Amino acid sequence: MRSKNDHIAFTWLLTDRSTDKIAAYMSLIMDAIKLSFSEKELHNLNYPFKTIPAMKIAKLAVDNNFSQKYRGIGTFLIDSAERVAWACNNAYCAARFLTVDADIEHDEGVLAFYEKNGFIPNAELYNKSRKTISMRRDIYQ
Numbered sequence: 001m002r003s004k005n006d007h008i009a010f011t012w013l014l015t016d017r018s019t020d021k022i023a024a025y026m027s028l029i030m031d032a033i034k035l036s037f038s039e040k041e042l043h044n045l046n047y048p049f050k051t052i053p054a055m056k057i058a059k060l061a062v063d064n065n066f067s068q069k070y071r072g073i074g075t076f077l078i079d080s081a082e083r084v085a086w087a088c089n090n091a092y093c094a095a096r097f098l099t100v101d102a103d104i105e106h107d108e109g110v111l112a113f114y115e116k117n118g119f120i121p122n123a124e125l126y127n128k129s130r131k132t133i134s135m136r137r138d139i140y141q
């Protein structure tokens with residue numbers, strides 16, 4: 001609630017109707033990423049600037065109990081973020097990519113989770129300490 005009131009992050013909660021418990025949450029923020037020439041080519045973005053607008057998944061977590069009870073909650077939330085980005089694009093503000101800093105410090109499998117969901121690593125923001133991997137998903141390809 002504090003970060004929502006400070007306009008730092010907007011958090012979506014997914015609650016389980018039968019128990020009223022929070023099954024998962026996701027925070028969305030605005031973002032921009034720098035892409036190399038070849039990365040831009042990959043997305044057919046023929047623009048002279050490097051910085052491309054995006055929407056970032058700043059937080060994403062699924063309660064273990066619910067990920068076992070219902071499969072695919074994490075994927076559902078990513079698809080929901082994409083729908084939010086489409087709605088913004090259609091009416092308010094442009095964002096070409098969904099971005100995320102995949103937190104591999106605690107679980108390297110998170111990288112595979114995002115790859116399965118269509119994210120690829122960003123070359124420019126590659127973090128040498130490898131605690132996080134900056135990734136993007138083109139929401140129009």
Ligand SMILES: CC(C)(COP(=O)(O)OP(=O)(O)OC[C@H]1O[C@@H](n2cnc3c(N)ncnc32)[C@H](O)[C@@H]1OP(=O)(O)O)[C@@H](O)C(=O)NCCC(=O)NCCS
Nearest residue numbers: 060061062067071072073074075101102103109110112113
């Ligand atoms: C990562 C997380 C959000 C995934 O949510 P989820 O609901 O379990 O994911 P889904 O069921 O949608 O998984 C989709 C696919 O990714 C795979 N996957 C999910 N989490 C994975 C992991 N940690 N390691 C390897 N593969 C994983 C699933 O097996 C599934 O593969 P399949 O389609 O071949 O069966 C959840 O495990 C979580 O909250 N982790 C702790 C917090 C965290 O690390 N958040 C991300 C920080 S950037």
